[in-house]
Amino acid sequence: MLGPTIAFDAMGGDFAPTEVVRAAARLSLESTLQVVLVGDEPILSGLLAQSRHNPERIAVHHASQAIGMGEIPAIALERKSDASIAVAAKLVADGVADALVTAGNTGAAVLACRQSMRLLPGVKRAALASVFPTERRRGGKSDPFSLILDVGAGLEATAEDLVTFAELGSAYARVISRNPMPRVALLSTGTEEEKGPDEVVEAHRLLRTLPGIDFVGNIEGLDIPRGVADVVVTNGFVGNVVIKMLEGVSETVLELARYAYKERLLWRMGITMLSGGIRQLKRVTDWQQYGGAPILGFDRVVIKAHGRSREQALVNAGKVAAKAVVANLTGAMGGQAAWPEDDVRMAAEG
Amino acid sequence: MLGPTIAFDAMGGDFAPTEVVRAAARLSLESTLQVVLVGDEPILSGLLAQSRHNPERIAVHHASQAIGMGEIPAIALERKSDASIAVAAKLVADGVADALVTAGNTGAAVLACRQSMRLLPGVKRAALASVFPTERRRGGKSDPFSLILDVGAGLEATAEDLVTFAELGSAYARVISRNPMPRVALLSTGTEEEKGPDEVVEAHRLLRTLPGIDFVGNIEGLDIPRGVADVVVTNGFVGNVVIKMLEGVSETVLELARYAYKERLLWRMGITMLSGGIRQLKRVTDWQQYGGAPILGFDRVVIKAHGRSREQALVNAGKVAAKAVVANLTGAMGGQAAWPEDDVRMAAEG
Numbered sequence: 290m291l292g293p294t295i296a297f298d299a300m301g302g303d304f305a306p307t308e309v310v311r312a313a314a315r316l317s318l319e320s321t322l323q324v325v326l327v328g329d330e331p332i333l334s335g336l337l338a339q340s341r342h343n344p345e346r347i348a349v350h351h352a353s354q355a356i357g358m359g360e361i362p363a364i365a366l367e368r369k370s371d372a373s374i375a376v377a378a379k380l381v382a383d384g385v386a387d388a389l390v391t392a393g394n395t396g397a398a399v400l401a402c403r404q405s406m407r408l409l410p411g412v413k414r415a416a417l418a419s420v421f422p423t424e425r426r427r428g429g430k431s432d433p434f435s436l437i438l439d440v441g442a443g444l445e446a447t448a449e450d451l452v453t454f455a456e457l458g459s460a461y462a463r464v465i466s467r468n469p470m471p472r473v474a475l476l477s478t479g480t481e482e483e484k485g486p487d488e489v490v491e492a493h494r495l496l497r498t499l500p501g502i503d504f505v506g507n508i509e510g511l512d513i514p515r516g517v518a519d520v521v522v523t524n525g526f527v528g529n530v531v532i533k534m535l536e537g538v539s540e541t542v543l544e545l546a547r548y549a550y551k552e553r554l555l556w557r558m559g560i561t562m563l564s565g566g567i568r569q570l571k572r573v574t575d576w577q578q579y580g581g582a583p584i585l586g587f588d589r590v591v592i593k594a595h596g597r598s599r600e601q602a603l604v605n606a607g608k609v610a611a612k613a614v615v616a617n618l619t620g621a622m623g624g625q626a627a628w629p630e631d632d633v634r635m636a637a638e639g
Numbered sequence: 640m641l642g643p644t645i646a647f648d649a650m651g652g653d654f655a656p657t658e659v660v661r662a663a664a665r666l667s668l669e670s671t672l673q674v675v676l677v678g679d680e681p682i683l684s685g686l687l688a689q690s691r692h693n694p695e696r697i698a699v700h701h702a703s704q705a706i707g708m709g710e711i712p713a714i715a716l717e718r719k720s721d722a723s724i725a726v727a728a729k730l731v732a733d734g735v736a737d738a739l740v741t742a743g744n745t746g747a748a749v750l751a752c753r754q755s756m757r758l759l760p761g762v763k764r765a766a767l768a769s770v771f772p773t774e775r776r777r778g779g780k781s782d783p784f785s786l787i788l789d790v791g792a793g794l795e796a797t798a799e800d801l802v803t804f805a806e807l808g809s810a811y812a813r814v815i816s817r818n819p820m821p822r823v824a825l826l827s828t829g830t831e832e833e834k835g836p837d838e839v840v841e842a843h844r845l846l847r848t849l850p851g852i853d854f855v856g857n858i859e860g861l862d863i864p865r866g867v868a869d870v871v872v873t874n875g876f877v878g879n880v881v882i883k884m885l886e887g888v889s890e891t892v893l894e895l896a897r898y899a900y901k902e903r904l905l906w907r908m909g910i911t912m913l914s915g916g917i918r919q920l921k922r923v924t925d926w927q928q929y930g931g932a933p934i935l936g937f938d939r940v941v942i943k944a945h946g947r948s949r950e951q952a953l954v955n956a957g958k959v960a961a962k963a964v965v966a967n968l969t970g971a972m973g974g975q976a977a978w979p980e981d982d983v984r985m986a987a988e989g
Contacts (some may be wrong), residue, residue, distance in 0.1 A: 359831055441828055444836045478791055480878040481709060486794045486876055509884030527877050529828040530770055533860030535885060 292321035299328035301393020314342035337372035363395030415586030420491030423516025474518035642671035649678035651743020662953030712746030765936030774867025824868035931956035
């Protein structure tokens with residue numbers, strides 16, 4: 290059985306197109322996925338010729354332009370209508386591919402999806418969701434991850450947007466993390482319902498009576514690394530700061546460890562013995578492992594890989610995208626299945 | 640020579656009034672400060688009688704009401720005009736005391752100050768500033784601390800407010816941390832000047848040409864624990880989430896260490912050897928050591944101690960308040976000296 294078709298924005302990201310092509314080549318050999326590489330055809334075909342791959346599983350779709358990481362999304366997309374991200378988003382919107390993966394400019398990806406895809410019923414604003422490691426282990430697999438959204442698809446969020454994020458995040462945790470009833474919390478300045486900005490207070494009021502969501506109330510910054518909630522809801526500005534801080538924490542711990550290393554012989558011995566544990570900590574806080582963060586709210590599966598993604602991270606992003614398609618993520622969020630019902634059942638059974 | 644007079648909101652905080660009275664009693668014996676305890680006179684005098692203290696250095700000023708930690712500030716202050724925080728703020732505004740220390744409700748403290756004190760010239764919104772430990776060591780004392788503001792005096796901030804926070808934070812770091820030219824940064828979603836919410840983009844533009852400030856541009860969440868800037872400027876909602884997350888980080892590291900402890904004999908030995916280093920890390924991230932966070936923007940010195948403060952933290956808060964008065968913090972921020980010029984000179988020389 291053939292797997293879903295994933296459109297890769299081959300020109301997006303710090304190491305595009307080389308690492309994107311490598312990832313696609315590996316996926317063509319090691320998985321059942323179909324890959325469409327979207328970008329400069331001569332360059333992509335040239336790179337592909339240098340990598341061992343299965344030509345029956347990879348297609349190249351030409352797009353003559355590319356958007357850089359530092360470009361202003363609205364201006365760049367207007368000037369470059371044939372940008373790889375715009376063309377790739379359209380291929381997915383039109384059903385030529387089942388999901389989109391990009392390591393490029395986040396704002397441009399969100400805007401390109403808005404231009405060609407539809408928002409799910411009731412959704413006014415898409416959200417970028419990201420997992421982060423916590424103290425608490427959850428579920429049968431002792432999974433230490435929580436989900437936080439929005440982490441930067443937008444910057445602001447109304448009370449309505451926050452409620453939508455709660456629903457999207459909850460559905461994602463149910464379908465992808467197989468958590469049957471994820472605990473959802475609003476990030477605020479205090480646990481009391483009247484604490485926080487107006488839109489958070491109003492979202493709290495709305496979520497308290499919303500069916501189908503296990504709303505546990507407000508949490509504070511302190512509760513994030515503790516893992517008090519499975520899904521943390523906030524606006525894109527706050528979420529972006531939070532997720533990038535968590536990215537820095539493992540580094541800071543390693544730095545403090547190095548500092549201790551120099552201080553005392555006993556500590557130095559301790560650090561040496563602990564190095565396996567520290568490596569594990571680094572692994573757990575390493576985004577390369579996760580492959581990518583979903584952009585939720587559109588009627589298609591969209592995975593945003595980290596801008597610094599290399600081959601392995603992009604391979605993982607492709608697999609996450611395929612998993613979301615097969616598990617019918619968009620269907621669980623109130624949209625249509627991105628994948629034929631029969632195939633979903635077969636994939637689930639097999 | 641007598642030190643400055645500090646008004647303590649004796650009824651504010653989780654362990655008020657007992658721990659506030661204990662702190663005042665200790666300060667009366669161990670420092671040159673004068674203390675005014677503001678709150679229920681019979682209760683305070685009764686507690687004072689149980690603690691060894693110097694009666695010449697402590698006065699009790701009666702206030703019949705108190706505001707709880709969970710009360711809504713505006714409503715509570717309107718209903719309780721004789722609340723200890725309101726009376727204490729007025730004593731400081733009127734010059735009866737030189738500085739205010741409270742461990743009570745933050746919102747009520749800010750509002751009480753607004754009602755009786757004046758904002759400094761050009762300031763429209765006060766900010767709560769807090770220090771946090773970073774990887775980088777700075778200055779002669781190898782100080783690992785950066786300052787972040789606002790962390791919860793308000794929730795929002797206009798571009799103008801953010802510029803004011805930059806000026807207030809820079810002045811505080813110069814005067815209190817003796818950092819002659821602190822590096823000031825805006826917290827945003829990217830280092831590029833066009834990244835982030837409108838008010839951050841506009842504040843960036845204004846700060847680039849502002850004299851007297853070493854503006855290093857935008858930083859991201861990742862840069863906070865690294866200590867890239869000496870003063871981090873953001874709105875009260877984001878700052879509150881950030882500072883509480885940092886509070887949780889030491890706990891998370893300890894938890895991960897405990898987890899490792901159970902896993903492997905080698906790790907267990909490593910942890911045992913490292914325990915001194917972990918204790919040091921805990922100490923460095925422990926707010927009890929710092930005593931309190933300044934509320935900046937008023938023409939008087941105001942120190943907000945943590946709600947969970949006990950005797951030692953409140954003693955430290957009193958000392959920080961006195962240091963700010965003697966160093967003429969409000970004068971450095973464009974206001975008038977809170978302390979006679981001659982005495983400032985004497986204190987600086989002696």
